[in-house]
């Protein structure tokens with residue numbers, strides 16, 4: 350475990366952290382810029398690339414009004430505001446179900462490792478974040494999948510909470526956007542050594558996160574429908590049940606608290622603002638860390654598959670592209686700029702379609718091997 354921790358710390362500290370403001374500005378400006386442009390067909394699976402200078406200029410054009418930018422960007426990324434052409438997009442991000450044979454061909458002779466986001470991927474998006482339950486059928490499918498491949502859940506949620514939804518002890522869990530990673534309690538058939546995995550690169554931020562949580566709860570209580578969720582190493586401020594006319598007000602409340610905490614940064618998700626430490630760690634780094642702890646650090650015979658629906662999943666999709674291994678699948682009914690290679694329309698497509706098919710393909714040789722042994 351010690352070696353994983355050291356390696357993880359090295360990975361977390363490797364690059365100087367960009368000042369929180371710069372990161373925020375770039376994130377926001379990218380979204381605003383994309384929303385302002387006419388429909389763009391993304392390059393094969395890639396982001397529309399914008400220079401940093403251009404992004405900052407876009408921010409100036411918006412009068413430096415970062416609050417409205419967050420709100421605009423939240424509207425723009427909401428499925429009710431699609432900005433890309435559906436038919437061109439699907440050509441570049443074909444359905445993972447339809448491309449199943451090609452995907453399986455590409456993974457031949459390699460160890461598939463599955464990474465699954467939770468909200469919007471394994472569970473449907475619902476109004477109350479505490480009631481985003483996963484169906485029994487989905488749980489059964491994920492359980493089956495984990496008997497075939499090493500499987501990890503990678504979520505923005507606090508690890509305990511996501512575990513309570515999924516309830517499968519045999520999985521790896523990366524909560525708080527990958528800042529809280531834990532391996533299965535029981536020995537895993539996939540792990541080459543017996544050391545348990547536990548990695549928390551942002552533990553020094555716990556007192557600050559607790560403090561900001563209390564301040565945010567107090568500050569936002571006047572906004573009807575606002576909800577602050579404590580995700581251990583990060584926080585979520587939910588906009589979903591707030592009247593859209595009040596979104597700017599809520600964003601302003603969040604900003605007024607956050608401006609006193611330059612070591613925390615803000616990202617925008619699905620009708621949510623997510624607050625997290627400015628360490629250089631995200632779902633992509635978590636994916637890399639998990640591959641390493643499973644013994645696949647410099648392997649060419651590993652085939653990671655990451656399925657997710659949100660902006661934060663893009664870090665993992667991009668990591669796979671950069672490594673040139675496996676691929677990402679974006680769960681979305683609507684076209685979005687993405688580094689994922691394939692798409693699925695709904696969470697249930699992921700479960701009953703794609704996972705089920707992968708499970709069946711892998712189960713055949715497993716069964717045959719067992720028969721030989723008996």
Ligand SMILES: O=P(O)(O)OC[C@H]1O[C@H](O[C@H]2O[C@H](CO)[C@@H](O)[C@H](O)[C@H]2O)[C@H](O)[C@@H](O)[C@@H]1O
Nearest residue numbers: 467468474475476478481504505585589619621
């Ligand atoms: O990384 P994820 O597992 O996708 O977590 C991202 C956020 O998911 C949750 O919020 C989203 O789902 C809620 C329930 O369906 C929905 O009400 C909300 O509007 C969505 O943003 C979770 O509550 C957040 O804490 C996570 O950051």
